Amino acid sequence: MKHWELAKKDxxxxxxxxxLVLGALLAVEYRSQTATTLPGxxxxxxxxxxxxxxxxAKKQQDEIAALRQEYLTLQTAASExxxxxxxxxxxxxxxxxxxxLSEVKGPGIVMSLDDSTLRTEAGxxxxxxxxxxxxxxxxWPVVNELRSAGAEAICVNDQRVVGSTAIxxxxxxxxxxxxxxxxxxEIKAIGDPKTLAGSLTIPNGVIDRFKASQFPAKVERKDExxxxxxxxxxxxxxxxxxxxxxxx
Amino acid sequence: MTILIPLVALVIGFAxxxxxxxxxxxxxxxxxxxxxILAGMDAVFGGLRAVLEKRFDSVTFVSGxxxxxxxxxxxxxxxxRLGVNQLYLAAVVALGVRIFYNLGLIRLLLLKxxxxxxxxxxxxxxxxx
Numbered sequence: 001m002k003h004w005e006l007a008k009k010d011x012x013x014x015x016x017x018x019x020l021v022l023g024a025l026l027a028v029e030y031r032s033q034t035a036t037t038l039p040g041x042x043x044x045x046x047x048x049x050x051x052x053x054x055x056x057a058k059k060q061q062d063e064i065a066a067l068r069q070e071y072l073t074l075q076t077a078a079s080e081x082x083x084x085x086x087x088x089x090x091x092x093x094x095x096x097x098x099x100x101l102s103e104v105k106g107p108g109i110v111m112s113l114d115d116s117t118l119r120t121e122a123g124x125x126x127x128x129x130x131x132x133x134x135x136x137x138x139x140w141p142v143v144n145e146l147r148s149a150g151a152e153a154i155c156v157n158d159q160r161v162v163g164s165t166a167i168x169x170x171x172x173x174x175x176x177x178x179x180x181x182x183x184x185x186e187i188k189a190i191g192d193p194k195t196l197a198g199s200l201t202i203p204n205g206v207i208d209r210f211k212a213s214q215f216p217a218k219v220e221r222k223d224e225x226x227x228x229x230x231x232x233x234x235x236x237x238x239x240x241x242x243x244x245x246x247x248x
Numbered sequence: 249m250t251i252l253i254p255l256v257a258l259v260i261g262f263a264x265x266x267x268x269x270x271x272x273x274x275x276x277x278x279x280x281x282x283x284x285i286l287a288g289m290d291a292v293f294g295g296l297r298a299v300l301e302k303r304f305d306s307v308t309f310v311s312g313x314x315x316x317x318x319x320x321x322x323x324x325x326x327x328x329r330l331g332v333n334q335l336y337l338a339a340v341v342a343l344g345v346r347i348f349y350n351l352g353l354i355r356l357l358l359l360k361x362x363x364x365x366x367x368x369x370x371x372x373x374x375x376x377x
Contacts, residue, residue, distance in 0.1 A: 011299045012250055014306040015292065018313045019254040022288045023261025025317075028271055029285055030262075032278040 097153060100160040100230035104153045108190040108225035109197050111142065114216045115183045134183050134215065136168045141206050142187055143167065149199035151189040153227045157181040160227060164234040177231060184216075193221035254292075280321040283336055286343045287320035288313055293350040300357040 096102045116132035143161055146154055154161040159176035161167070166177070173180040189196050197219045201207050210217035265271050273281050291313035298304040320339050327335020 010306055011295065011304045011309075012253055014310050015254045015295055015299075016257040018288070018292060018295070018310060019258040020261040021313075022285065022292060023258040023263075024265040025281060025285050025288060026258075027262045027265035028273055029278060029281045031266065031272040032275060032281065 098162070099234060100153070100162040101233055103226065103229045104190060105224055105226045106152070106190040107193050107221075107223055108151070108153075108188065108227075109193050109200075109219055109221055110225060111187040111189075111200060111219045112217065113138070113142075113183070113185040113187065113210065116214045117216060118214045131213075134174065134185060136174060138210070138215070139167050139174070139185070139187075142200065145199045145206055146187075146189045146191070146196055149191065149195045151191040151196055153190045155188050155227045157186055158228050160230040162230055162234065165230075179231065188225050188227055190225050190227055193223075197221050279336060280324050283324045283339050283343075284317040284321040286340060286347075287316040290343045290346050290350070291316050293347055293354065297350045297353050297357070300354060300361075 097104055113134060115134055118132050120128045120132070139156060143154060143156075156167065156176045159165075159179055159181060161176070166175070168175055170180075173182065175181070199205070200219050207217050207219060291309065294312070295304065295309040298309070320343065323339050324336035327333060327338075
């Protein structure tokens with residue numbers, strides 16, 4: 001047995017331990033495999049298994065039918081829910097238009113307005129030209145009249161006029177929504193064209209007053225006016241809604 | 249006949265777990281265990297060959313057994329997750345080739361021991377990297 005007396009004996013313990021683990025792994029695998037494969041049993045055992053499986057399949061088919069029925073019930077309920085969704089969507093759409101969040105189109109009017117054709121005498125100071133230029137206070141009544149005539153969307157030189165819009169002069173320039181705009185001005189409004197135009201052209205109305213000061217101003221009715229969305233939407237950091245407790 | 253000690257341990261390990269029915273893996277993971285077993289067998293035969301070549305190192309052997317088993321199982325698992333279900337075949341082929349190569353070498357080394365004057369034969373096929 002000299003040949004088997006290997007030089008290093010210290011291999012026995014590690015190999016033994018590893019073989020123990022390997023045997024355990026083999027047992028685990030053998031268990032799992034035999035659990036899955038169909039046992040090579042006699043036909044009556046297999047027949048019993050077949051009957052059991054059929055019962056199981058029948059039960060599962062019944063369950064499918066029950067679940068389908070439930071699905072149908074839920075779907076009917078969901079379509080009723082859709083009516084609520086539609087109301088919410090309508091509200092959302094109204095809010096979007098009011099806040100100027102979307103581009104809108106519809107019938108309306110386009111009003112043009114330019115600085116006065118009157119000119120100052122040569123050599124007079126720059127301040128002398130002031131009365132002949134369009135100011136913020138010239139635009140306020142226009143917007144005001146349009147709103148009172150039921151305009152649903154208004155813009156001045158493509159700047160949407162919404163609740164948070166300020167129209168004001170900052171030095172020599174006029175700003176709408178904080179964006180500088182210059183003459184000639186084009187004010188667009190969506191609403192009933194006849195009412196809107198009438199609100200501006202009534203005797204002694206805004207148009208008449210512009211004309212009296214030699215400001216070229218005119219109103220055109222349009223079948224379709226496109227008004228762009230607001231550039232920067234209003235942010236509400238201070239104002240919080242006060243909600244009445246819901247009556248249930 | 250020291251070789252009998254590990255063989256007995258193999259049987260004992262098998263018997264211990266087999267008597268314990270709770271110890272089984274879900275069917276879904278059975279294939280990974282079989283790959284791990286293959287890697288383990290590869291490590292054991294590699295270790296026996298090292299013994300015969302008188303270059304056995306117990307740390308290399310034990311770490312090789314466990315790490316290779318886990319890596320092989322992970323390899324097959326990764327293949328399944330990647331949708332390459334046949335990736336385990338790569339492990340089976342690689343490990344199978346190595347096992348047979350090592351078995352062949354063990355046989356030749358034993359023959360060399362038992363038949364005096366026999367030169368150290370080398371298998372024609374090199375082991376896969």
